[in-house]
Amino acid sequence: METISAREIDRYIFDKNYLLVDVRNPSEYRKQHIRGAVCVPREYLLQRVRGFGKIIPVLYCDRGGLSMQAARELEEYGYRAISVVGGIQAYNGRYLESDLKKR
Template identity: 50%
Template sequence: MFPIETISAKMLDYYVDRPDTLIIDLREPESYRKSHIRGAVNIPYEELSESPPLPKEKLLIFYCDRGGASMAAARDYVRRGYRTRSVIGGFGAYRGRNRTFSG
């Protein structure tokens, strides 16, 4: 069994701009374009298995709409030896200062 560590949406602000962290938005590109966490890369959940390898030296923080897909992604990557976190409640729970909006 691989324990999945979680963080609250409020804690995302702590990880933005950290060089040792990669924040991954698992939502569809349309949702990402409308609004996302500053610095997050968009890799839709359905495309994650086909994406290039993610950096093992970084902490991977996954978020989706509500948290289900991010838990699945974090579980998958922790099994492969990555350090991961899943955001509880997903992007819908985020109210921080690092939310970007399309203009």
């Protein structure tokens, strides 16, 4: 399984060959997410990945465990996926969007 560190996320955000996917639930996504990411909860990921075409999903969650499980599952079905080690908690980039900042 491919992994990247949270420091590497920014290079994937605007690359059209990759799609940043938040595998947490929608309420967690709304509270805080990385700009450009789509929310696809893990339980729906296998259904949705078929629509990604050749785009490679870069998966993240809160701390990295859920995204690693999701990446392994996708690979079992023949899909390529990348998991972010440490998840959004390890990300300190400039593209972090948060409900807390809006208040």
